[in-house]
Amino acid sequence: MYIIDRRLNPGGKSLANRQRFLRRAKAQIQRAVRQTAGDRDITDLERGGEVSIPADGVREPSFRRSGEGGVHDHILPGNKRFVEGDTIDRPPGGGSSAAGGDSGEGEDDFRFVLTRDEFLDLFLDDLELPDLAKRRVATVETQGLRRAGYTVTGSPVNLALLRSMRNALSRRIAMRRPKSEDLLRLREEIDCLEEQEGPSERLTALRQELEQLQLRTKRFPYIDPIDLRYRRFEPVSKPVAQAVMFCLMDVSGSMTEHMKDLAKRFYMLLYIFLTRRYKHVEIVFIRHTHEAKEVDEETFFNSPETGGTVVSSALREMQRIVEERYSPDAWNIYAAQASDGDNSPNDGTTSATLLRDVILPVCQYYAYLEVGSDSDRMQTGFINHKTSLWQTYETLQEEGANLAMRKVNHRREIYPVFRELFRRRDAEAGARVP
Numbered sequence: 001m002y003i004i005d006r007r008l009n010p011g012g013k014s015l016a017n018r019q020r021f022l023r024r025a026k027a028q029i030q031r032a033v034r035q036t037a038g039d040r041d042i043t044d045l046e047r048g049g050e051v052s053i054p055a056d057g058v059r060e061p062s063f064r065r066s067g068e069g070g071v072h073d074h075i076l077p078g079n080k081r082f083v084e085g086d087t088i089d090r091p092p093g094g095g096s097s098a099a100g101g102d103s104g105e106g107e108d109d110f111r112f113v114l115t116r117d118e119f120l121d122l123f124l125d126d127l128e129l130p131d132l133a134k135r136r137v138a139t140v141e142t143q144g145l146r147r148a149g150y151t152v153t154g155s156p157v158n159l160a161l162l163r164s165m166r167n168a169l170s171r172r173i174a175m176r177r178p179k180s181e182d183l184l185r186l187r188e189e190i191d192c193l194e195e196q197e198g199p200s201e202r203l204t205a206l207r208q209e210l211e212q213l214q215l216r217t218k219r220f221p222y223i224d225p226i227d228l229r230y231r232r233f234e235p236v237s238k239p240v241a242q243a244v245m246f247c248l249m250d251v252s253g254s255m256t257e258h259m260k261d262l263a264k265r266f267y268m269l270l271y272i273f274l275t276r277r278y279k280h281v282e283i284v285f286i287r288h289t290h291e292a293k294e295v296d297e298e299t300f301f302n303s304p305e306t307g308g309t310v311v312s313s314a315l316r317e318m319q320r321i322v323e324e325r326y327s328p329d330a331w332n333i334y335a336a337q338a339s340d341g342d343n344s345p346n347d348g349t350t351s352a353t354l355l356r357d358v359i360l361p362v363c364q365y366y367a368y369l370e371v372g373s374d375s376d377r378m379q380t381g382f383i384n385h386k387t388s389l390w391q392t393y394e395t396l397q398e399e400g401a402n403l404a405m406r407k408v409n410h411r412r413e414i415y416p417v418f419r420e421l422f423r424r425r426d427a428e429a430g431a432r433v434p
Helices: 016-024 026-039 116-123 161-174 180-196 201-219 257-277 297-302 311-325 348-362 388-398 411-422
Strands: 049-053 110-114 139-151 230-240 242-250 281-288 292-295 331-339 365-371 403-408
Touching: 180 201, 242 257, 242 311, 257 281, 257 297, 257 331, 257 365, 257 411, 281 297, 281 311, 292 311, 311 331, 311 348, 348 365, 348 388, 365 388, 365 411, 388 403, 403 411
Parallel strands: 242 281, 242 331, 331 365, 365 403
Antiparallel strands: 049 110, 139 230, 281 292
16 A cells, blocks of 8 residues: 655745654754754755655554464565575665665765745754853743633634544533433334334334434534634743853954964854854853953954954953943853964963863853864874963863863864764753754
8 A cells, every 4th residue: 555645845844744744753853953054065955955855764554464474485486596495686786775886985865945934943943052050030021821711702713622622521420411322222123113013003113213313413512603612822921041152262363364264264153153042141251362342243353453462362352242231140151262273472371270260160161172283183293282372271171160162173163072072061060042
């Protein structure tokens, strides 16, 4: 038996069977989305697109005949190679995917297109800001709905079927509406008397009784409009935890164009993640050389400014902004810093003190990304070099600071490292912003 659904997806909507398929094959689709995202240019990340998954990785429902079992003999005409007891070899290529050629290359059997919303939902599914709880909720926004009982009018999609059927049953019992079983039994008795006795007083009485019951059935329908109940919803004010993300980027002369590109890609991923998943997250952009200043989004990503390197200037700027605008009692404070690891020789102690005593105590989470070049990769026989800033932060991490550190040298490493820094930590207690 083959069931083929030839309906077209209506414009701007998804059929229910498509949504069920996405849920059923979610693990395979997520892997395909992550692989596709790693190969895309960062400016194209918010677009949907085509993804492919192995056909044998999708378990589609199927119909099978019941009641068959045991051993069955089948006669297959045209056999000149096998006799009873021979084992038939598996066909070359294996599975239902297209067989690979001499080069070892193959092709996935199943390809389909994801919309922009579907792509981003799968892309960001298991990411969150760590430990998003807070001492005090500062913003209250009226959003969402909650159940508020039932009403006698409403949209068909809100019909409370069980409550409506319960009301109908209560009304039928109260009005003593005849049951279908009683009517059937009465008809059978009338038919039996007509065949055996012909016209009689008993038969006439039964016919009158049946007529009265049928009339009563019409007067009291199985379901009446007064039985219908619809779920009622009302808007509810939900508390929303506020958060701010500080983006600190080193743009000094030691940062090459390759390093700046890696840092910008990381911050673009972070920007998409925050604006897509959270409604009440503010983003503060800070660029620093030997001096630091707060800038807008356009300046942060495109300004050609350069200079020396003093990391503590960015930390002091962040401290100033927190004191002026973001009270730690009301805000979840996060920070993400990207640098090549160079710092002024006289600034290491100052930066460590600011982080340990001022920045980290008010931060829920601090992520440090060190960018390098392909030539920085550790080769066999050589000792991996640690930059001065990495050594400073590593010391703080060993002291138990809530500080995450990662290194990247190539653009393909940005996406895996980003996921690692902001993956959902189920073991930690945290509340996600709606």
